[in-house]
Amino acid sequence: MENREYNADLIIKNCSILTPDFNVIDDQSVVIKNNNIIDIGSADLLSDIYQSRETLNGNGKLVMPGLIDAHTHTCQQLLRGRIADEYPMIWTRIMVPFESNLQEKDVYISSQLSCLEMIKSGTTAFIDAGGRHMHKVAESVLESGLRGVITCSTMDSGRDIPDTMKSSTEENIRKNRQLYNDFHGTGDGRLDVWFSLRSIITCSPDLIKKVFETAKECSTRVQSHMNEYPNEISYCLENFKMRPYEYLESIGVLDENFLGAHSILLSENEMDIIKTYNSKIVHCPISNSGKGIPKTPSLMQKGIGVGFGTDGAGHSGLSLFDQMKVFKSLMRAFWGVPIFDPVVMPSKNILEMATAGGAKAMLREHQLGTLEVGKKADMILINIDQPHIYPTHNLLNTLIESVNSNDVTDCIVDGKIVMKNREVLTLDEEKIKYESKLAMKELSIRANI
Numbered sequence: 076m077e078n079r080e081y082n083a084d085l086i087i088k089n090c091s092i093l094t095p096d097f098n099v100i101d102d103q104s105v106v107i108k109n110n111n112i113i114d115i116g117s118a119d120l121l122s123d124i125y126q127s128r129e130t131l132n133g134n135g136k137l138v139m140p141g142l143i144d145a146h147t148h149t150c151q152q153l154l155r156g157r158i159a160d161e162y163p164m165i166w167t168r169i170m171v172p173f174e175s176n177l178q179e180k181d182v183y184i185s186s187q188l189s190c191l192e193m194i195k196s197g198t199t200a201f202i203d204a205g206g207r208h209m210h211k212v213a214e215s216v217l218e219s220g221l222r223g224v225i226t227c228s229t230m231d232s233g234r235d236i237p238d239t240m241k242s243s244t245e246e247n248i249r250k251n252r253q254l255y256n257d258f259h260g261t262g263d264g265r266l267d268v269w270f271s272l273r274s275i276i277t278c279s280p281d282l283i284k285k286v287f288e289t290a291k292e293c294s295t296r297v298q299s300h301m302n303e304y305p306n307e308i309s310y311c312l313e314n315f316k317m318r319p320y321e322y323l324e325s326i327g328v329l330d331e332n333f334l335g336a337h338s339i340l341l342s343e344n345e346m347d348i349i350k351t352y353n354s355k356i357v358h359c360p361i362s363n364s365g366k367g368i369p370k371t372p373s374l375m376q377k378g379i380g381v382g383f384g385t386d387g388a389g390h391s392g393l394s395l396f397d398q399m400k401v402f403k404s405l406m407r408a409f410w411g412v413p414i415f416d417p418v419v420m421p422s423k424n425i426l427e428m429a430t431a432g433g434a435k436a437m438l439r440e441h442q443l444g445t446l447e448v449g450k451k452a453d454m455i456l457i458n459i460d461q462p463h464i465y466p467t468h469n470l471l472n473t474l475i476e477s478v479n480s481n482d483v484t485d486c487i488v489d490g491k492i493v494m495k496n497r498e499v500l501t502l503d504e505e506k507i508k509y510e511s512k513l514a515m516k517e518l519s520i521r522a523n524i
């Protein structure tokens with residue numbers, strides 16, 4: 076057997092799989108070679124065809140696409156537990172001192188801890204809305220094996236922003252470009268760099284136009300926090316006599332390459348604009364619950380691509396399973412109850428948002444978001460042989476109602492196993508926990524928060 080020929084790198088044998096149309100099929104195998112899924116089918120049949128270097132036993136496991144966190148802040152991991160139940164203004168009292176005191180080493184350990192938590196929660200890809208020292212986040216993404224999109228925090232104005240956190244238009248563009256040049260497409264294409272606006276209210280019209288212009292030049296995308304707070308809407312109405320999405324439309328920058336995080340406070344016209352330009356949006360259910368309930372049923376009816384985000388550990392944990400549960404209840408209570416529609420947000424749609432919806436937000440739906448031959452091998456294994464999951468009449472419902480991050484046993488990104496049996500293979504969990512505890516303590520003293 077010394078000279079055995081391998082025609083696959085990894086096979087997950089005898090598992091159940093979640094199909095692209097959200098059915099569950101048992102007794103399957105998934106075959107992976109060179110970052111991609113090359114076959115899916117009956118375990119018996121495929122075992123005769125493939126000789127693989129590595130095998131995972133999928134007995135009692137569901138294999139599903141990895142979850143995609145389409146809006147997070149890896150730089151805010153050391154804010155965990157600090158914000159809830161605080162009175163306003165959280166931004167000026169906590170966020171600003173926290174963020175302006177972040178040093179490179181804090182960002183590095185913060186992003187290491189984020190990546191660790193994401194992998195252990197079944198998240199295989201994420202979009203970071205941007206912070207400081209983002210080259211340290213890039214290092215963490217590359218080391219962790221995760222797939223990610225990162226951006227710089229970009230601001231040049233705003234009443235509540237200290238000068239130390241603002242920079243000129245030229246400096247902002249230089250920073251964005253530098254990050255792009257250094258890291259876009261690295262890690263075998265796992266890491267992308269986009270451009271960003273922190274929000275419309277903290278960027279001058281000149282900066283907004285330059286960001287879109289330069290992103291286009293670089294053939295990359297732009298994201299921004301959008302329609303999250305009432306004061307953003309009044310700022311736009313006061314200054315431009317238009318709402319935020321109407322303003323972006325009026326300056327001719329909207330297209331399918333724009334991602335608007337949150338997008339809670341939308342008018343009918345703004346929803347039509349998003350649809351017309353095929354822009355993408357992301358909801359962050361737990362973070363949003365204190366600010367407004369998104370119009371997701373209408374957005375879906377219009378065929379607008381919606382993904383899920385956690386908004387980082389400052390606002391919630393990084394578990395998208397938690398976000399999905401909260402979202403289902405919010406949608407039923409807010410949109411379902413008043414019109415007696417118990418199926419206002421079916422489990423299938425919620426799972427789709429966390430997988431294919433996230434892939435659309437990343438503009439990678441041709442590569443990610445479903446288990447299909449030819450797509451990237453980004454997937455997770457869930458131990459379904461447990462009393463809180465099995466037996467069930469409908470595994471899709473149970474995935475939303477009962478499955479937690481802790482049930483994710485293995486995690487594969489770009490064809491590589493990054494977590495096996497709950498052990499993360501790419502990062503040193505004990506070291507990261509120890510160092511982040513020290514960093515949090517030091518930072519809270521330095522920032523006086």
Ligand SMILES: [Zn+2]
Nearest residue numbers: 204300336386
């Ligand atoms: Zn955010």
